[in-house]
Amino acid sequence: xxxxxSSLGHTLLNLLYIxxxxxxxxxxxxxxxxxxxxxxxxxxxxxxxxxxxxxxENTWWAHISTTLLEIIVSFAFTAAIGFxxxxxxxxxxxxxxxxxxxxxxxxxLPKIALAPLFLIWLGYGFKANVTIAIICAFFPIVLNTTVxxxxxxxxxxxxxxxxxxxxxxxxxxxxxxxxxxxxxSGLKVSATMTVVGTIVGEFVxxxxxxxxxxxxxxxxxxxxxxxxxxxxxxAIGLGLFAFIGSLEVKLMPWNRGAEAxx
Amino acid sequence: xxxxxxxxxxxxxIWEKIKTPAVVLALLILWELCVRIFKIKEYIxxxxxxxxQHLFLKQPDxxxxxxxxxxxxxxxxxxxxxxxSALGILIAIVLAxxxxxxxxxxxxxxxxxxxxxVAIAPLLVLWFGYGLKTNILIAFLVSFFPIVINTTVxxxxxxxxxxxxxxxxxxxxxxxxxxxxxxxxxxxxxAGLxxxxTMCVVGAIVGEFIASDKGLGFIIIASQYxxxxxxxxxxxxxxxxxxxxxxxIVAALERMCxxxxxxxxxxx
Numbered sequence: 409x410x411x412x413x414s415s416l417g418h419t420l421l422n423l424l425y426i427x428x429x430x431x432x433x434x435x436x437x438x439x440x441x442x443x444x445x446x447x448x449x450x451x452x453x454x455x456x457x458x459x460x461x462x463x464x465e466n467t468w469w470a471h472i473s474t475t476l477l478e479i480i481v482s483f484a485f486t487a488a489i490g491f492x493x494x495x496x497x498x499x500x501x502x503x504x505x506x507x508x509x510x511x512x513x514x515x516x517l518p519k520i521a522l523a524p525l526f527l528i529w530l531g532y533g534f535k536a537n538v539t540i541a542i543i544c545a546f547f548p549i550v551l552n553t554t555v556x557x558x559x560x561x562x563x564x565x566x567x568x569x570x571x572x573x574x575x576x577x578x579x580x581x582x583x584x585x586x587x588x589x590x591x592x593s594g595l596k597v598s599a600t601m602t603v604v605g606t607i608v609g610e611f612v613x614x615x616x617x618x619x620x621x622x623x624x625x626x627x628x629x630x631x632x633x634x635x636x637x638x639x640x641x642x643a644i645g646l647g648l649f650a651f652i653g654s655l656e657v658k659l660m661p662w663n664r665g666a667e668a669x670x
Numbered sequence: 671x672x673x674x675x676x677x678x679x680x681x682x683x684i685w686e687k688i689k690t691p692a693v694v695l696a697l698l699i700l701w702e703l704c705v706r707i708f709k710i711k712e713y714i715x716x717x718x719x720x721x722x723q724h725l726f727l728k729q730p731d732x733x734x735x736x737x738x739x740x741x742x743x744x745x746x747x748x749x750x751x752x753x754x755s756a757l758g759i760l761i762a763i764v765l766a767x768x769x770x771x772x773x774x775x776x777x778x779x780x781x782x783x784x785x786x787x788v789a790i791a792p793l794l795v796l797w798f799g800y801g802l803k804t805n806i807l808i809a810f811l812v813s814f815f816p817i818v819i820n821t822t823v824x825x826x827x828x829x830x831x832x833x834x835x836x837x838x839x840x841x842x843x844x845x846x847x848x849x850x851x852x853x854x855x856x857x858x859x860x861a862g863l864x865x866x867x868t869m870c871v872v873g874a875i876v877g878e879f880i881a882s883d884k885g886l887g888f889i890i891i892a893s894q895y896x897x898x899x900x901x902x903x904x905x906x907x908x909x910x911x912x913x914x915x916x917x918x919i920v921a922a923l924e925r926m927c928x929x930x931x932x933x934x935x936x937x938x
Contacts, residue, residue: 445796446797509689509690509692509693510693510697512690512693513690513693513694513697516868516913516914516917517910517913517914518868518871518872518875518909518910518913520872520875520876521871521872521875521887521890521905521906521909521910522906523879524879524890524891524893524894524902525890525894525899525902525906527894528713528714528894528897528899528902529714596784600784600785600786603786603789604786604788604789604872607786607788607789608788608876608879611791611792611876611879611880612879612891612894619789622789622792622793623792623880625792626792626793626795626796626880629796631793631796634792634793634796635793638789638790638793641786641789642785642786642789645784645785645786646784646785649784
């Protein structure tokens with residue numbers, strides 16, 4: 409009970425900090441007559457976000473939903489396929505020796521540089537952006553999950569083998585639960601990468617979406633929509649983070665004690 | 671039995687050494703074969719041989735003067751990575767020195783690190799204009815937080831018993847830093863530097879995508895407009911080589927700076 413109250417107090421305190429920061433920002437812009445094309449005031453950003461019908465030929469909701477959909481689709485795909493691939497790698501030694509070196513090599517490359525290539529291959533828009541985001545976010549989750557599936561207590565494995573457990577049972581009861589902390593830290597890395605990939609994809613290959621809006625506002629020297637879009641992008645990223653965090657608590661209730669301790 | 675084991679052990683060790691180049695070579699050969707067998711059009715996927723030939727075309731025939739662009743990108747990478755690592759480690763030392771500063775700034779850094787920082791690149795272009803300086807700044811901002819966070823963690827997470835012992839022996843704060851905290855943080859610093867080296871390349875390339883008329887990122891974007899794919903692939907290969915080389919330098923430095931760490935690990 410008291411923990412709940414203290415966490416509520418914590419949230420209030422954070423909100424207070426944010427309010428102070430916004431007030432200070434407004435004050436600085438007003439007092440020093442900062443030009444709007446350098447830094448817009450929070451009021452201007454707020455006005456732009458809530459009282460502007462159209463920015464860059466589309467409504468705010470069109471931009472937001474485009475980016476949101478790209479992020480959700482690419483993240484869902486990355487998480488599902490990455491997890492399955494890691495299980496396959498861990499299941500079969502042949503697959504591991506075939507796939508793992510390729511994944512390690514690809515992981516060390518700056519994948520984001522591929523973005524313009526997907527534009528040539530897939531054309532403008534949704535498909536290209538989702539692909540770019542997947543390529544950026546895919547490898548951390550595969551590598552992390554594989555490590556998690558591998559790093560099982562040998563004694564535990566011996567015990568279960570002695571009890572005649574099948575390979576499937578070992579996976580379901582030991583390897584997969586054991587890998588969850590690694591999966592979630594991989595998912596968190598991938599979440600940021602997905603957002604980065606989507607936004608850069610929209611920078612180079614799009615006519616809609618928050619990344620496109622940021623790029624377009626730069627060309628127009630129109631900063632209020634740019635700042636608004638930056639906040640929205642950050643909010644989406646943090647939302648994804650929070651979603652993974654709540655999933656983590658749900659799927660690994662046993663881990664909560666450890667987290668509280670640290 | 672024993673002999674056979676040692677032979678297979680040696681083979682495994684040799685494979686471990688040549689694995690990465692072998693995989694790269696295999697992928698390149700597969701790529702060349704695919705292009706030849708399926709007769710893929712050059713603008714979709716040029717063969718590696720065509721791509722490499724492009725890199726060595728002399729100026730009047732080549733679309734780009736490669737040396738200029740390579741030099742620009744390398745300058746950006748070198749400067750931004752140097753600033754990131756120097757400033758990152760320095761700030762981490764300050765944070766580890768004063769627990770008040772750590773309490774104030776560490777949450778801010780962790781928060782910023784979870785944001786997609788690349789997204790502010792266009793804003794920086796607006797503020798600082800096109801070109802080298804802006805790209806260095808973007809690469810710096812993108813790669814800065816991992817190294818600060820990692821180093822701070824490495825400097826502060828110290829075996830309490832060891833700390834007690836040194837305090838009991840009247841070790842000064844400076845001595846604790848020099849003899850305990852900094853050696854303890856080295857593995858964390860290098861892990862952070864490895865992340866930052868990759869991020870630096872990402873930042874520099876994205877910077878060149880949106881704000882540059884020179885550099886390999888610029889070549890990628892400019893060739894995309896004209897659907898001229900051999901230069902894109904040539905740039906991609908160069909960018910990858912630079913990224914891997916930067917990573918390799920960090921890894922080599924790591925081996926030089928903390929030989930004890932690898933001795934312990936090799937012994938198992």
